[in-house]
Each structure stands twice: as C-alpha cells, then as structure tokens.
Amino acid sequence: EAQVTQNPRYLITVTGKKLTVTCSQNMNHEYMSWYRQDPGLGLRQIYYSMNVEVTDKGDVPEGYKVSRKEKRNFPLILESPSPNQTSLYFCASSLWATIKKNEQFFGPGTRLTVL
C-alpha cells in the first residue's frame, strides 16, 4: 500500500531532551516536507526536500533540523525541544514531475507535547 508513515504517533517529552520524528514513504517520491499544525495558525511548513541531500527552509524552521540521506526517509530532529514546539506534526511527500504537478500526500501525524 502506498503510504507515508510517521513514528512515533504520540510523544510526550521534557524541555531540552533531543528527539527525532521519523518519516518514510514507499512511493519513490522526490519531494518531502514537514509541517506543524497549531490551532488558529493552520499548517505551516518547517522544512522541505527536493531530493537526496537537498533541503530548504519553510516558513518556521527555527528549532528544527532535517536530513535527507535516503530518498524514502526524511527525519525531523528537535535538538533541544521547548514547550512552544508542542504541536501536531505532519510529513508529506509528492512525486516531483514539475512544481505544477506537485500533489502532496500526507502522513497520519505525530502529536508532540513538550513539558
């Protein structure tokens, strides 16, 4: 089944404890992206990747890191989480034909709470 998977689905952690949220897709997609969703603010893009070893900042990259060492995986790293990073996180991917045809497909989400 074609899908985007995220792990963990739920995570409660404490301030300053490094964590990684994994994202994997099995559709051979080039474009991958991370978003966070907050009440009243909607979805905001954190980082995106056009292909292996090619990443760029979205609108809210501060406090996050990403890497794209393999085409199928795009982990989101929080080196020192803070309470304002408590949010619902989504990973998305798309087959990059051209940007005009860049239809994104989303994972199920990871609910992160930082105490």
Added chain:
Amino acid sequence: KQEVTQIPAALSVPEGENLVLNCSFTDSAIYNLQWFRQDPGKGLTSLLLIQSSQREQTSGRLNASLDKSSGRSTLYIAASQPGDSATYLCAASSSSGTYKYIFGTGTRLKVLA
C-alpha cells in the same frame, strides 16, 4: 510574501445543498493550488490539485476552480452529505523562487442530516 485566507471559518448546511468554499491568496504567481480534507484527529487527504495553467478540476461531486488574476479558488461540493463533514484546507505554492507551500486556516464544514 504569499498569504492564504479561507472564509468562512465554519459553515453548517442541511444535507443535499450545493455549497462553495472559498480560498484567497495574495500572490497570483502561483504554480499550483491544492485542496485537502481533514477529519478530526486525522491527517490530510488530497482532494484536487489545480495547476497554474488550469481553470478547474473535477472529481466526483467536487469541482475546484482557479482564477489567478483575482487570487481566488473555490471548491464546489454538489449535493452535500453528512459524510462530507470535515475541515477543508487549501494550499498555494509560493512563487518566491522557492518550492514552499502556504496553507489557509481552513473551513470547518458540518452537513446536517
């Protein structure tokens, strides 16, 4: 900087009604616009993608239109059903030479049986 707005924030309609959801964007030089559906506590499901060179796309009871010159897209839902109840989101690509996406805050739709 691209900004995307969806009005109204919430909408309730009786079953069977045809309805229109609105999405406005400030920078008309977009590459594409995508409509999504989000059910409570769930991820996003892609509904329709309209490329910048297209005027509309259709899938079943859904029809999405795009007017770049006025910075507007609409999602038309025909013969609404209770199962259509969800939050509908639109996302426009940024035209700033990057490949970012900007989302609206969504319209929460409730279709009453």
